[in-house]
Structure formats: structure tokens, C-alpha cells
Amino acid sequence: MLKFAKDDTTELGMSAISQAPSQTRTGLVVIALVIVTGLLLYHYLRRLYYPCLTLSELDNAQKSLKEVFDAANSALCLHGRESEDITHAKLCLDGRASDIRFDGLQRPPSFCNTRLGIEIELIPRIVEWHADAERLKKDIKIIVERITRHRINSQLSEITPTTADAQIVANTGREVAPQAPLRHRNRRPGDPMPEAAVGTN
Known part of the structure; x- marks a missing residue:
């Protein structure tokens, strides 16, 4: 009787020992999934609400602003007082970005800066x-876009197709080439139009 009880206890102990590694692996997998999900969610929310937190991201944002500004100037879309206001605003932003970078370079190395590239004190300004x-x-x-629309409308106003041609273009989507007036085979340039041709016109 005692022998059977001892055997049962041994089997239960061996079963518990064999199940322990499996439970440990399952727990580690769950912890890893939670960590990965948390990191992905953090990066998503950060990009959604705070896409610019580090000095390197500040540099990229400044380059993007410069590209938009240069493209507008190349397209001759900035004129007069509007151009002065936009240029002044951009120069002010360039100065603020330079001040932020200067302050960041003067700060001593920190854990957040070394590991994450983030300066906690500079985040609100960035x-x-x-x-x-x-x-x-x-x-x-x-x-x-406003200047582009104005230019397109100006070009369209210079093109005045006839009503019939406009209807054909609307129906077929293809422009109609202008047709030359009909000319009689035996008629010379100075002769009057034949009566039949006049009637048809």
C-alpha cells in the first residue's frame, strides 16, 4: 500500500517537473508578445501625435519645409507682400531650429540622449x-494651389471652342480638328459660290 502511494507521488512529481519548462516557455512567449505589441503601439502613437521629438527629426522637418519653400519659389508662386511674409516666417523658424540645436549641443550626455536620442528638456520646444x-x-x-488654379483658368479662358465642337469633346473626350471650307472642283478662287453650295450652307 505504501509502495503504491510512493509510486503515485513520484509520478506526480515527475509530471510537474515535465510541465514546468512548457509553462515557462509559454510565459516567456506571452511576455515577448506583450513587449513587441507595446513597442509597436508606442511608435504608432508617437508618429501620429508627436512625429518630431529628436534633433535628427527636427533636421528632417526643416529640410522638408525648405523643399516646399524652394518649390514654391521655383514655380514663381510667391509675390509681393505674401512672399515677404512667408520668407520672414521661414527665417524665424530657421533661427529657432538653430537655437534648439545649439542648446542641445551644449547639454551634457544623458541616458535618454545616448539611448533614445531624445533631450527631455528640448521636447516642448521641438x-x-x-x-x-x-x-x-x-x-x-x-x-x-491657388496660383496653379488661376493659371489653369486663364489658359482655359483663352480657348473658346464652338458649341458643336464643345459638345463633341464632351461626348467623345477627343478634340475636333478645324475643317477647311468646301471648294468646287472647277471653281477658281475669284468665282462666286455655286447656288447648291450656298443653299447647303
């Missing part, structure tokens, strides 16, 4: 700078 830069980019794009 976030504010990025928001102002995005507003300026949007203003420049609005000006470019």
Missing part, C-alpha cells in the same frame, strides 16, 4: 517648432 513649421508648409501649399 514640438512647438514642428507645429509652426507644419502650419507654414500648409500656407505655402495653399498659395501654390
Whole structure:
């Protein structure tokens, strides 16, 4: 009787020992999945709400603003007072970005800066700078689209197709080439139009 009890206890102990590694592996897998999911969620939310937090991201945002500004100037979309205001706003943003970088270079190395590339003290200034830069980019794009629409409408106003040609273009999507007037085979340039041709016109 005691022998059977001892055997049962041994089997239960061996079963528990054999199940322990399996449970440990399952727990590690769950922990790894939680960590990976948390990191992915963090990066998604960070890009969504705070896409610019580090000095390197500040540099990229400044380059993007410069590209939009240079493209607007190349397309001759900035004129007069509007051009002066946009240029002044961009220069102010360039100065603020330079001040942020200068302050970042003067700070001693920290854990966040070394491991994450983030300066905690500079984050509010970088976030504010990025928001102002995005507003300026949007203003420049609005000006470019407004000038582009004006130029397209001006070109369309110079083209005045006849009603029949406009209807054909609307129905077929293809322009109609202008047709030369009909000319009688035996008629010379100075002769009057034949009566039949006049009637048909």
C-alpha cells in the first residue's frame, strides 16, 4: 500500500517537473508578445501625435519645409507682400531650429540622449517648432494651389471652342480638328459660290 502511494507521488512529481519548462516557455512567449505589441503601439502613437521629438527629426522637418519653400519659389508662386511674409516666417523658424540645436549641443550626455536620442528638456520646444513649421508648409501649399488654379483658368479662358465642337469633346473626350471650307472642283478662287453650295450652307 505504501509502495503504491510512493509510486503515485513520484509520478506526480515527475509530471510537474515535465510541465514546468512548457509553462515557462509559454510565459516567456506571452511576455515577448506583450513587449513587441507595446513597442509597436508606442511608435504608432508617437508618429501620429508627436512625429518630431529628436534633433535628427527636427533636421528632417526643416529640410522638408525648405523643399516646399524652394518649390514654391521655383514655380514663381510667391509675390509681393505674401512672399515677404512667408520668407520672414521661414527665417524665424530657421533661427529657432538653430537655437534648439545649439542648446542641445551644449547639454551634457544623458541616458535618454545616448539611448533614445531624445533631450527631455528640448521636447516642448521641438514640438512647438514642428507645429509652426507644419502650419507654414500648409500656407505655402495653399498659395501654390491657388496660383496653379488661376493659371489653369486663364489658359482655359483663352480657348473658346464652338458649341458643336464643345459638345463633341464632351461626348467623345477627343478634340475636333478645324475643317477647311468646301471648294468646287472647277471653281477658281475669284468665282462666286455655286447656288447648291450656298443653299447647303
